[in-house]
Amino acid sequence: MDPLRPISEDLRLFVGRDEETRRYLVDLLSDKRALKVVTGDVGVGKTTFVNACQYMSYAGQSPDGFPFELPKLLPCFDKIQVREGNNLDVFFQQVMVTICQSIAYHCKIATIEPPTLVKEYLRFFLDLNIQSGGAGGSVGFNLPAGFGIELGGSGKASTPTSIKNIRHHLLKLVELSMDELRFDGISVVVNNLDILSKDSLLQFVNEARDELFDIPGIYWTLIGRKGIATVISTESDRVGDYLSGTELCLTPLKFPDTKQIIDRRVDELRLDSRPDAVCPLQEDMIYLFHDMSLKETRETLSICGEVVRRVIGVNPALKIIPREIAVSAFVQYAYERAKDLDLSESKVKILSAVWAKESCRPKDFANFDYKTIQGFNSALKVLSDKGILSVEEKGRARIYRMTGLTVLAAITGALGEEIRQAAASQMNKLSEPVASTMESEPTAFDEAQLSLELDED
Ligand SMILES: Nc1ncnc2c1ncn2[C@@H]1O[C@H](COP(=O)(O)OP(=O)(O)OP(=O)(O)O)[C@@H](O)[C@H]1O
Ligand SMILES: [Mg+2]
Numbered sequence: 001m002d003p004l005r006p007i008s009e010d011l012r013l014f015v016g017r018d019e020e021t022r023r024y025l026v027d028l029l030s031d032k033r034a035l036k037v038v039t040g041d042v043g044v045g046k047t048t049f050v051n052a053c054q055y056m057s058y059a060g061q062s063p064d065g066f067p068f069e070l071p072k073l074l075p076c077f078d079k080i081q082v083r084e085g086n087n088l089d090v091f092f093q094q095v096m097v098t099i100c101q102s103i104a105y106h107c108k109i110a111t112i113e114p115p116t117l118v119k120e121y122l123r124f125f126l127d128l129n130i131q132s133g134g135a136g137g138s139v140g141f142n143l144p145a146g147f148g149i150e151l152g153g154s155g156k157a158s159t160p161t162s163i164k165n166i167r168h169h170l171l172k173l174v175e176l177s178m179d180e181l182r183f184d185g186i187s188v189v190v191n192n193l194d195i196l197s198k199d200s201l202l203q204f205v206n207e208a209r210d211e212l213f214d215i216p217g218i219y220w221t222l223i224g225r226k227g228i229a230t231v232i233s234t235e236s237d238r239v240g241d242y243l244s245g246t247e248l249c250l251t252p253l254k255f256p257d258t259k260q261i262i263d264r265r266v267d268e269l270r271l272d273s274r275p276d277a278v279c280p281l282q283e284d285m286i287y288l289f290h291d292m293s294l295k296e297t298r299e300t301l302s303i304c305g306e307v308v309r310r311v312i313g314v315n316p317a318l319k320i321i322p323r324e325i326a327v328s329a330f331v332q333y334a335y336e337r338a339k340d341l342d343l344s345e346s347k348v349k350i351l352s353a354v355w356a357k358e359s360c361r362p363k364d365f366a367n368f369d370y371k372t373i374q375g376f377n378s379a380l381k382v383l384s385d386k387g388i389l390s391v392e393e394k395g396r397a398r399i400y401r402m403t404g405l406t407v408l409a410a411i412t413g414a415l416g417e418e419i420r421q422a423a424a425s426q427m428n429k430l431s432e433p434v435a436s437t438m439e440s441e442p443t444a445f446d447e448a449q450l451s452l453e454l455d456e457d
Pocket of ligand 2: 003046047048191
């Protein structure tokens with residue numbers, strides 16, 4: 001399930017987040033050089049949210065009643081993916097390519113010829129990337145289908161001959177965006193900072209601060225795990241001073257919003273190619289899947305999509321999927337997802353502790369069958385990289401919470417019989433056709449977390 005892109009067709013599908021949108025847009029006005037930090041759990045809708053905000057400032061569409069005029073910023077249609085081990089040079093290149101591709105894409109929408117300089121830069125950097133064997137996939141190139149642009153012409157670009165002075169080239173791009181394309185600046189988004197270790201994160205922001213974050217005309221947004229703004233401001237005063245306001249942490253969408261996301265997508269299908277399209281899932285089934293996914297939007301949409309695909313695939317005439325059939329397709333899907341998790345006994349122990357809301361210290365590693373603290377930490381990292389746990393930095397503690405994937409694994413018994421029964425009873429409770437449950441927010445999974453105190457490290 002890809003995030004919505006910062007283009008009008010996708011933004012029609014964007015639901016909710018009114019309060020957060022206003023906060024983000026006000027931040028955009030407050031201080032041109034400030035770094036905005038957007039955080040939240042896996043699949044909660046961070047990239048989609050930032051894309052929606054980017055589109056608003058690009059298209060000059062502020063929310064109803066928004067009292068200020070937004071700066072017109074060129075959005076980076078492609079987000080920059082940081083990777084552990086990449087240095088600032090790689091990041092520089094990614095920023096150059098992302099901005100050039102976005103300018104080119106903007107020119108395509110506006111049916112104007114991309115500036116020659118932009119074409120030259122792109123040829124240079126794409127060539128550079130190919131010659132260095134793809135630079136370990138370091139340069140973004142995640143533009144969705146149809147975003148590619150024709151460079152035309154052939155031969156090598158003459159500029160820049162060196163990437164040493166990229167700051168100078170970035171300044172040129174900002175100038176070009178303002179003077180030729182009439183933007184007030186460029187919005188650059190750095191995605192997935194959550195995959196960096198705390199040390200790498202700090203090293204990255206410290207290095208980028210002097211070279212990049214103070215370039216006038218570039219508005220930076222960093223997307224990552226909960227708590228990173230606090231980590232940055234407490235551990236690096238120099239960068240902390242650049243942060244705008246507080247971290248914008250996206251909380252999971254409430255059920256009515258999730259339901260509306262699905263309704264909008266069905267409406268779209270109806271307008272598009274399927275005039276008779278209806279959602280074959282009953283509302284209480286969507287509610288069940290929303291809850292079993294811990295309200296992660298991506299997970300909820302994939303469960304709903306999978307259940308519909310599986311059932312309607314073999315029975316296309318079915319208009320409404322009966323409850324028991326929806327539940328059994330869901331359980332079958334859970335088994336398939338859990339199959340690849342490859343959980344060792346010691347990892348199951350960690351997940352059971354998370355389920356039981358325990359807290360512990362790294363020195364408790366032996367209780368989890370690990371020989372060293374490092375082994376224990378790397379097991380936690382594997383679990384969070386696989387999306388079975390989510391992580392939050394909280395002062396000196398790190399909090400691991402379960403995710404929708406943990407619940408899927410639980411249902412299949414991968415975390416042991418006791419937890420399977422607990423998950424099954426929660427599922428049975430929710431799949432009863434009782435409309436009243438939909439009013440209240442269930443709490444059975446809400447707090448499950450393992451909190452680690454890091455002082456002992
Ligand atoms: N407010 C929203 N309106 C409509 N769709 C949404 C909304 N938020 C999220 N989605 C949908 O949910 C899915 C997940 O969203 P997205 O990729 O933005 O999450 P994320 O938090 O960036 O995930 P990750 O942690 O993996 O980076 C996407 O398919 C997206 O289209
Ligand atoms: Mg994302």
